[in-house]
Amino acid sequence: MPKERPLKPVSSNQEPLRRVFSVDDGIQEIEDDIRYLEGLQEGLKFAAANRKTSGNVNTPPPIATRPNLVSHKTSDLSIIQDTDRLAGGDASTDAAPGDDEERGSVASRESYTLRERQDAINETHPFGIRIWKPALYKKHRSVQRAADEDIHETKYKRISWKVHVGNNIWAATVGIFLLAFLSSCGLLVCLLGLFTQPSVEYASVLFRLGHYLFWPFGKVVLIISDQQYLHEDQDEGISAQQFYNWVTGHRNRLYFHNSQAGSGNYGSTGSDNNNTDRHRRLFGRGEWSFGRFWFYLVFYVFVQPVSLLLAFLTWLGVFTIPMSNVLWNLMYHCRRHPLALEFKTLRHSVNGIKDKNVLLCTFRCAGSHYYKYTVDGTNVIVMNLGAIVVFTIFQFYVLQNHIFPMNGSLIFCLCLLSIIPLAFYIGQAVASISAQTSMGVGAVINAFFSTVVEVFLYCVALQQEKGLLVEGSMIGSILGAVLLLPGLSMCGGAIKRKTQRYNPASAGVSSAMLIFSMIVMFVPTIIFQIYGGYLMDCPPEHQEKPSRCYFRQPPLKFDGLYSHVIKPMSIFCALILFMAYIIGLWFTLRTHAAAIWQVPEKQSLNASSQLGFIPEEEESEGGHDGPNWSRKKSTCILLGATLLYAVIAEILVDCVDNVLQQFPSLDPKFLGLTVFALVPNSTEFLNAISFAIHGNVALSMEIGTAYALQVCLLQIPALVVFSIIYTMNYPNDSIVIRDQMFSLVFPRWDLLACMVSVFLFTYLYAEGKSNYFKGSILILLYCVMTLGFYFQGAIDNNNWDN
Structure with missing residues (x-):
């Protein structure tokens, strides 16, 4: 086959580029873009001239296919169209313009550094691999x-x-x-x-x-x-x-x-x-x-x-x-x-x-x-919050009973603060291991450790008959991932630029996967709403005022409909959701592995490189671009943080009753919808907003989509299987399904809220433009839906006929 000719820089005697701008762009932004493009052309000419004088004929294959870095300015721009081989060389452009500290000399073409791996993951965002904004490699910071x-x-x-x-x-x-x-x-x-x-x-x-x-x-x-x-x-x-x-x-x-x-x-x-x-x-x-x-x-x-x-x-x-x-x-x-x-x-x-x-x-x-100060790659504020983890565990198990008793609500707040650094350490350890190992290992570790900590928290809540808390946490996680997170990211990205553009085609796979997950997840709910039957409640006849009758649907019980229809359907839907995740991983490993983890030909000696094998780098342990955490250190931190998270989860669930008693108007489902759904995902919010501020709002929304898919495809199937196994030996008539099980049967408001939110998110995501107006729309819709859930609990807990 004939070799593909490298893309040559645009010469000065060619027709000038057509630049298309709209009122969404500020005047200063347009001038900055023009200066950037003009400087880029001069840089490409200089790189081409150096290449001719160097006599280097054999060009290694590109490290990764990078997205279009200029087409978000204009659709007719013909410079840098999805290639990294400008003028036959490596044009490594940082995805965060303006962050000069993160730019540096890229390693030689024979070495695939950790920095390049993290950039490749963040730019291609393959399914099942952790997206992480903080640098996993050692770099020189101004504050450092x-x-x-x-x-x-x-x-x-x-x-x-x-x-x-x-x-x-x-x-x-x-x-x-x-x-x-x-x-x-x-x-x-x-x-x-x-x-x-x-x-x-x-x-x-x-x-x-x-x-x-x-x-x-x-x-x-x-x-x-x-x-x-x-x-x-x-x-x-x-x-x-x-x-x-x-x-x-x-x-x-x-x-x-x-x-x-x-x-x-x-x-x-x-x-x-x-x-x-x-x-x-x-x-x-x-x-x-x-x-x-x-x-x-x-x-x-x-x-x-x-x-x-x-x-x-x-x-x-x-x-x-x-x-x-x-x-x-x-x-x-x-x-x-x-x-x-x-x-x-x-x-x-x-x-x-x-x-x-x-x-x-x-x-x-x-x-x-x-x-902004960091210690061993970790922000000093996150590291200082680790002291709260130690104090909370010591207070609850040592001081609480006899020495220094503390209010249960205060311990609850300390547990919430403790979750933030633990979630950060788990996320950074998972991202570090994923970037230093094969894609298969990284995907498995991300699927397990990113899910097991929250699933363990919800399993403890189910064991203590707090099913409403778990139900609200699942719905709140989805709403937060598709409304609040992208809304805050769009508004954050508008701080530096009025409008950010991205390739709308990148939203196709994620949006389709998200809609599919929503449909499958609510199938048992739709069946129950259609065939579950209703009861008519009428006031006593002796009341003087005119009587009114109400139709209401009785709570789900262990009857024939549940045993023969809804329960098998819930198990089948859970398996289908998990199978969809496996198919997505297989698609990523078999199709996109070579594009992400491609190494030079001299090192690609066998087919294992196509499966994401990364050769060992002896020099990557120290110096600039070396890993902050080695694989051994990342593994120890991951296991330790997971263990501490499990302990904090036990304390957190034990203190929920004290909070509900102190605030009797607070519904458990609303508590799960807000606090339990948002606090464990604080690192995802910080990463997404940071990406958006640095000009990559598409990756911010991809973080939200990836987390929503993780909830639907991993956490929900795990909870369905756990609840069935946990209640297997219980008598059917003694089980309160909504309190002790996760049955995939939600109220109608949950179905409406999730479907409307997902379709609005996918619609705005597919437009390919981001501004603070769209972000505000998503945030306002999240506030409306959250208020609706608050009134849902108030309606369930009150007799409005009186």
Whole structure:
């Protein structure tokens, strides 16, 4: 077969491109698009010229077929039409324009990095594979450079009034406390040491430390070199000249500490011998004395616990992370070499630090950008919420009964907050494993672990006869996925751009699958509504006012209709739904695997690569674009988070009764429709809104569709099978079907709400355009449907004839 000719860039003498814009586009957006396209053409010419001079003839196959990145601007634009082989090379364009931090040098063509795998998954969004916005790979962030290196701004005259306000708040609260506390500790060391010279020397360290922490801004912490420990201290801090260079030319930063010395730019030795001969120094160094003994006794009993507690609290405050780093590093240096520390004001220390290394310097106590700070690929806010998980479990099982009883509603709220970080860790672990393994393994892990945690929660609720809670959670998950999530995403995407366009053909498969799921899921409901029969209720004849009769449908019972028709039909529909999921996975693995996981020809030595096999990468564990979590680490986090989720689910369901008793007007189904349906999916909402803000609203709506399909094709069949197995040994006349089982028989309002919502979502999705008007329509419809469910519970619980 003849080889396909690569797409060549448009030359300057060709007919100008026709650009079609509408009133949906802003004037500034049109100008930005034109400049982008013109720059793109110049870049393609340059790439083609480099290719001719390089003499590289053999071009590896493209990594993945990327969607049209420009056709959302105009349907007649002929540049970049579903190809990655522009000018015969790899044109790797980030799906999130404007996020310059996520752009970087793509790895060589022989290596398929984790970043490229995640981009391929997010751009092709294959069925059954987890879509994840946070980077699964290591990357250099601006906030990471500012926080990991602990650098902000340096010049006194550039400090804003906001920084001054925060500094004064620190001095008036924590600073004055630390000054009094450390001064008292220093006085205690002097008293216990009988005011000997060593005790006075060690006590002076605490006095100076207290004065420093009262107002650390604009001061430097120095280390005095000792001839006996030169080899040990050679990597501590930076030299005076390096510090001067940082102060005068490091892009107006406001914070520095000695972790910056490990970057390779500071220090006189390489990184090979770092920490190799370093001693732990739990009790300092030098000769033992009476004063040294009392200093470390006071240090470990009073100073360090209080300082580390404050460091922990300031870390939880997120914005005060700089002071957390200050306290943590000061405790480290006070433990290793307290007598070698010296504190000086930066304005008056130019001549006093020539022969000393600088350990720490700060000009601020807080930074507004620290909410973006990540630790090991995890946002610091999510990581801090993990403390609530530990506290909730400890409170419920240890403190609740006798030591420190807490209100059940408060524990319920703590459980809801605990679900958020656990759901994030489970989602990131699943996405990380999926991106580092074959597609088959990733799909199976995503199907199991993304479902088992919520299914376990609902199974516990069914065991405690809270079937209405489960019913509301299922309906609420579907409504949230097809109305609230895409509505918020469209409105979020309109913040930066009035209208976002995408290929409407991509909505075809997902929309058809979603409508199919809705139809199959409500078949038992339709049968019961048609053939279930109705009762006529009339008021007593002795009432004076005219009597009115009502038709009502009795609740579902273990009668002949249920045993011979509805129950077999529910089982069959559940199997059909699960079979549809298996067919979708098979379609993805057999048809789209090569397009997503395609590797260079040199590595495609057998047919296993067509099934999504990913070769091992020895160099991917470290460095830029390497995985944040290895497969082993991801597996451990996934199992641990799943176990903690199961424990939190038990506590959550146990506390539901307390909430319902405290709020008697709250219907269990409405509680499931709102709280139980939305809180476990908070990570899906955050991912979708983040995608939309960065210009990929189609992927945001795909997240909602994928979750709705996961509910219909996995969670609902699992609950149907569990409820039948769980009640198998119960007498039929003792089972309340709506409380103890999930029978796939819903009220008529549930059927109407889900069908109307799904059809409106698929209609708007198929138009190929997104704006805040459509998003508002979806959100308003969600509010109307939710209010209808509230009144549904009120109608069921009241006798309106009275």
